[in-house]
Amino acid sequence: MSIVILGGNECMERRYKDLCDSYQGQSKIFTKPSGVLRKKMGSPDLMIFFTNTMSHKMVQGAMSELKGGSTV
DSSP: OOOEEEEOOGGGGHHHHHHHHTTOOOEEESSSOOHHHHHHHHOOOEEEGGGGOHHHHHHHHHHHHHHTTTOO
């Protein structure tokens, strides 16, 4: 299973990765907005948003990616 985590705290990145690994999932973690997310995310099975720690632009870009896809 592929998992993408958007937002969250930088100091928690390692814990997010370890948690995903414990469920045998491949994870990509983006705590900061960095360029075009569309090319970096791919087509994950699951996306987790920590909206309180994300910029509005990052939320809007991620939500536009979800439309018409099979991501949960």
